[in-house]
Amino acid sequence: MTPHPGFIQVERDGDVATITLRREDKQNALSAHLETALLRTLSTRAVTSSRVIILTGGDKVFSAGADITELPAMTPDAIDQYYRRSGSVYEAVATLPQPTISAIAGYCLGGGLELALATDIRVADPTAVFGFPETSHGILPSSGGISRSIRMIGMGRARDLVLRGHRIDAKKAENWGLITETTEMADQLNQAMVIAQSLAMTAPFALNITKRVLDANADASHRSGLFIEQLAYSLLNNSSTT
Structure with a gap:
């Protein structure tokens, strides 16, 4: 599968690589094309030679979740193949050797939240909204969202977040331990860079x-x-x- 070249943008600032999801017209919905583009981006020289990686969706939205238009056409066999191919990107992010930071604004839902949870540190501005709406579509989070939520916020809160499918704001997400910190308005990327530059000085x-x-x-x-x-x-x- 050939990813659309406009789906991902990579910038280097010294030892820090910033990866930006660029599917703004679809609120950075995580289609198989976008996931494939991100997976391939992780193996590029600009990323592998960095000491710290920032993952962001820009100033308006991190990711509204999976591209649900792809779901009805997927058979069980196709879903199995998906997890082996573009769907492996979540674990690829989680197992990167470098520290990873998510800079979050706006929607961070479903697969978008699973992607953020795969990073080591998450900072969000006050516009950020978190949740797993999968149960309303008759499915469930399946790319590490449940297991990572349990480890981060405990079984009780994970049950509440996943089963009810409701959304929580940045303040509650920070109080629960789902994110690391809440920044000032539109300052999430700046704060992520401050953290990244500090980490880049460590062996x-x-x-x-x-x-x-x-x-x-x-x-x-x-x-x-x-x-x-x-x-x-x-x-x-x-x-x-x-």
Whole structure:
């Protein structure tokens, strides 16, 4: 599948790569074409050589979710193939070696919220709106939205967010722990850049190992998690390129 060249924009500011979703006429709806374009963008030199990645949808909307016009035509086999192809982009974002930051304004719904949750840090301006409307369409979040929500905000709030399909504002999202912080109006990208520039000054190998330890600890017992931390500390302490 050949992605539309206008779907993704990449800019470099020193060691920081900013990836912008550019499907404004459809509120950055996550079509298979856009997902494919994003997946391919992640492997470009501009992104792989960066130390920190910012993901944004611009000043008006992050993403209103999946392109639901594609859903009715998808058979079970087609859906399986989707997860193996363009639908793998969510896990590709989650497993990037660099720290990742979402800069969010406006709608961050459904697949858009799943994409944001796949990043390490999320900052949003007061216009941001979050939610999983999938149940109203007879489906459910299926690209990590449920599992990541449970880990971030707990089972009770995750049940409320997913089952009811309602929307919450940036203040509540921050209080729940769904996002990291709320910025001043239209300042989400500036704040993301401040965080990114700070992270870019940290040793990339240390950040990569720490990200992997954090991910491993999410599913580990206390004893296993502690052992993983200690092994990683030993690795970093004896590395000449931390």
